[in-house]
Each structure stands twice: as C-alpha cells, then as structure tokens.
Amino acid sequence: MPQVYLASSTAPVNIAVVKYWGKRDPVLNLPTNSSLSVTLSQEDLRAFTSVACSQDFPEDRMWLNGEERHVPADKRLVACLKALRALRQQVEDKDTSAPTLSRMCIQIASENNFPTAAGLASSAAGFAALVRAIADLYQLPQSAAELSRIARQGSGSACRSLFGGYVAWQMGSQDDGSDSMAVQVAPQEAWPQMRACILVASAQKKDVSSTAGMQHTVATSTLFAERVRQTVPDRMQAMTSAIEARDFAKFAEITMRDSNSFHAVCLDTYPPIFYMNDISRACVRLVEQMNAAAGATIAAYTYDAGPNTVVYYLEENEAKVLAYVKAAVSQGTQGMDSPQFSEVTPASDVQEA
Ligand code: DP6
Numbered sequence: 001m002p003q004v005y006l007a008s009s010t011a012p013v014n015i016a017v018v019k020y021w022g023k024r025d026p027v028l029n030l031p032t033n034s035s036l037s038v039t040l041s042q043e044d045l046r047a048f049t050s051v052a053c054s055q056d057f058p059e060d061r062m063w064l065n066g067e068e069r070h071v072p073a074d075k076r077l078v079a080c081l082k083a084l085r086a087l088r089q090q091v092e093d094k095d096t097s098a099p100t101l102s103r104m105c106i107q108i109a110s111e112n113n114f115p116t117a118a119g120l121a122s123s124a125a126g127f128a129a130l131v132r133a134i135a136d137l138y139q140l141p142q143s144a145a146e147l148s149r150i151a152r153q154g155s156g157s158a159c160r161s162l163f164g165g166y167v168a169w170q171m172g173s174q175d176d177g178s179d180s181m182a183v184q185v186a187p188q189e190a191w192p193q194m195r196a197c198i199l200v201a202s203a204q205k206k207d208v209s210s211t212a213g214m215q216h217t218v219a220t221s222t223l224f225a226e227r228v229r230q231t232v233p234d235r236m237q238a239m240t241s242a243i244e245a246r247d248f249a250k251f252a253e254i255t256m257r258d259s260n261s262f263h264a265v266c267l268d269t270y271p272p273i274f275y276m277n278d279i280s281r282a283c284v285r286l287v288e289q290m291n292a293a294a295g296a297t298i299a300a301y302t303y304d305a306g307p308n309t310v311v312y313y314l315e316e317n318e319a320k321v322l323a324y325v326k327a328a329v330s331q332g333t334q335g336m337d338s339p340q341f342s343e344v345t346p347a348s349d350v351q352e353a
Contacts, residue, residue, distance in 0.1 A: 002056045005053050005099070005137060006137070007134070008050040008136075009048075009136055011129035011161045012046045012164070013124060014125075015196065015302060015310045016036065016157065016160075016302070017038060017255040018035050018037075018239050018254065019261075020169060021033075021210075021217060021266075022214050022217060022224065023215065024171075025175070026211075026215065028176070029076075029152050029153050029177075030171070030172065031169065031180070032171070032218065033228045034168060034169060034170050034171040035160070035169045036166070036169075036185065036236060036240070037160045038166055038167075038312070039164045039166075039188070040196060045125065046113060047122070048110070048129060049111075049133045051134050052137075053101050054105075055104055057107060059071075059105050060105050060106050060108075061107045062110070063109045064110050066111075076127075076153060076154045076155065079154070080153055081134075083149075083153065084131065084135065084138060088101055088138040088140065101137065106134070108130060110130060114203075124155055124160065124161045126154075127158035128159075128161030129161075130151075130154065131147050131158070144162040145162075145182060146181070148160075152177070156169070160182045164184075164188050165186055165189075165190065166186040166187075167185060168185050169182045170182075170183060185244075190244075193246075193314045193316065195313050195315055197310075197311050197321070197325060198311075199283050201277060201280055202306070210305045213266065213275075216269050217269045221265045221270070224268065227262075231261060238250065239254045248298075249296065252297045252300030252312065255300040255301075256301055256302065259301065259303050263303060275306055283301060283309040283311075283328075284309075286325070286328050287299045294317070294320065298314070299311050299312065299313045311325065
C-alpha cells in the first residue's frame with residue numbers, strides 16, 4: 001500500500017502599516033512599492049493548513065474552509081506548487097534515496113478562524129501557511145526569506161506572514177523577482193508592548209478584490225505615481241526608524257497617514273473604489289477623539305481593502321483605548337450600527353526556517 005506523507009502548519013495574519021498597493025508584474029506578483037507590517041498573534045487570527053501527498057492521489061486537490069477549489073483554475077496556487085516542487089526536486093536530485101514527493105499529487109486542506117476575504121488579510125495567512133506546510137512536507141532547506149518569494153506569488157501580503165514581529169516586504173529591482181521578498185525589521189521582543197484590536201464593521205466578502213482594485217489604481221490614478229515615487233520610500237525609512245526607536249507617536253502618525261494615502265489613491269482610481277464606509281469613518285473620528293482627550297497619540301487606525309478598523313496602541317494605554325472602543329461599540333459609533341470588537345496581540349510565534 002503506497003505511503004501517505006503528511007504535514008501541517010499555521011500562519012498568522014499581518015496588518016500593514018505601510019501598505020502594498022500596486023503590481024509592476026502581475027504574473028510574478030511584483031509590487032510597485034515596498035511595504036511594512038506587524039504580524040498578529042496566532043492565538044487570534046490564523047490559517048491552519050494540512051497537506052498530504054501520495055502515489056495513490058490521481059490529481060492535486062484543495063479545500064478552503066471545507067469547500068473544494070478547482071486547483072488548475074487557481075493560477076497563483078499552481079505557481080506556488082510548481083515552485084515548491086522544483087525545490088523538492090533539488091532535494092531528490094541530491095539524495096537519490098529520498099522519496100520522489102515532487103512527482104506525487106498533493107491534497108491541501110486550509111481553514112481560517114476568521115472570515116475569508118473581508119479585508120482581514122485571509123489570503124496572507126492562507127498562502128503563508130500553505131507554503132510553510134508544503135516546505136515542511138518536502139523538508140526544504142530554504143529560509144523563511146527564500147520561501148517568502150514563493151508565498152508572494154500566492155498573495156503579495158502573504159510573504160510578510162512567514163515572519164513574526166515587524167516585517168518589511170522589499171519590493172526588489174530584479175525582473176525575475178529574485179530579490180522581492182520579506183525580511184524581519186525587528187522581532188516582536190524588540191517592542192513587545194505593541195497591541196492591536198479590530199473593529200469589525202463587516203465580515204462580508206469585499207466588493208472589489210485587492211488584486212483587481214490595485215490594477216485599476218495603477219492604470220488610472222494620477223495620485224498613485226507620487227505615492228510610489230516618494231511617499232512610500234520615505235515612509236519605509238521613517239517607519240523602520242520609529243520601530244527601532246520604539247517611538248509610538250511617529251509609528252502611529254505614519255500608520256494613519258499611510259492608510260489615508262492608500263484610501264486616497266483608491267478614491268482617485270477611475271471609477272473610484274470605496275473600501276471604507278460610514279462606520280470606518282466614525283472609527284477614524286473615535287481614534288482622533290481618544291488622542292485629543294489623552295493630549296498625546298495613544299492610538300492609530302489603519303484600514304486594508306475593507307471597512308474594518310485595526311487600532312494599534314501600547315500596553316500602557318490599553319485600559320484607556322479599550323474603554324473608548326467598548327463605549328463606542330456599546331453605544332453605536334456616532335449613531336451608526338455597532339461594529340464588533342475583538343482584541344488581538346502582535347506575535348513572535350512564527351517559526352522561522
Ligand atoms: C490593502 O496581498 O491581498 O491589504 O497580491 O493581489 O493577493 P494580492 O493582494 P493582497 O493585497 C493586500 C493589500 C492591502 C495592503 C497590504 O497588506 O500591504
């Protein structure tokens with residue numbers, strides 16, 4: 001009876017504080033700008049992926065949250081599988097006694113513990129967990145940074161979920177994408193007081209996918225060129241310095257400005273893309289009120305391709321920030337439907353190869 005080879009892995013969600021938005025090469029998934037994120041704790045939001053291969057499997061198959069996806073139709077998944085099999089082939093070429101897993105079909109089951117495609121970075125955690133699980137199954141010697149090049153082809157933001165702490169995706173300059181990968185800017189332990197909470201305004205699937213949205217922005221927004229030329233490169237440097245100096249006021253200002261800038265280029269896309277809604281805007285005001293009342297910047301908001309608010313703050317201000325958030329949630333934010341609230345913490349618990 002042919003043997004079945006198995007492996008499982010988890011990967012956490014990351015939330016960008018300098019946003020990735022725009023592709024210079026949609027096939028290799030190369031970005032128009034570098035980006036930087038904080039990886040959240042696996043306790044809170046994560047993808048869990050199990051993979052198996054066997055000579056008995058007649059075809060590649062994949063289930064996402066229990067629903068089967070047609071593998072050949074998913075070009076990004078196919079690209080990841082191809083790249084991982086090529087690396088396994090190198091292992092088998094070196095060690096001729098190693099089982100020929102690269103030639104076996106694979107079965108993949110992935111689950112998120114949060115809504116898929118609701119602007120909660122589900123593809124980031126999903127592809128990171130998938131690449132990590134297959135790399136473990138194939139016993140690949142590659143580092144997390146090297147594997148991030150493969151995860152990037154699944155979903156750009158996924159490359160950053162292979163690391164814990166504070167992570168940059170360096171856009172790179174090579175046409176083949178060989179230098180477009182994630183690196184850790186600082187481990188979580190370098191600034192362990194960072195906390196985050198999420199105000200979920202909607203857990204529904206977003207109207208415009210990130211992939212389609214950013215392609216339209218690149219093609220039609222005039223504001224976008226300036227963002228990519230100067231704004232983001234300057235912010236990458238300033239954000240790295242803020243993290244190294246543990247300067248929350250600076251971290252928060254750049255985070256909020258970059259979220260605003262990203263949503264501004266969405267609005268400057270023609271026709272415009274709206275990811276934030278009235279609840280999101282009320283949450284922006286809430287964070288501004290909190291900071292004004294504290295007389296200091298104690299909280300920062302950021303929005304991805306959806307209406308949900310991620311609020312970053314420091315442990316020392318947790319009581320103040322959560323009191324504000326909980327009051328707003330229970331009263332309804334400025335008369336609007338209440339968002340759901342959940343607390344999450346940034347994490348270090350990502351295995352690094
Ligand atoms: C707004 O990584 O989902 O969350 O590469 O097309 O899969 P694809 O896009 P994706 O885009 C994420 C965009 C963002 C900002 C960010 O995470 O940096």
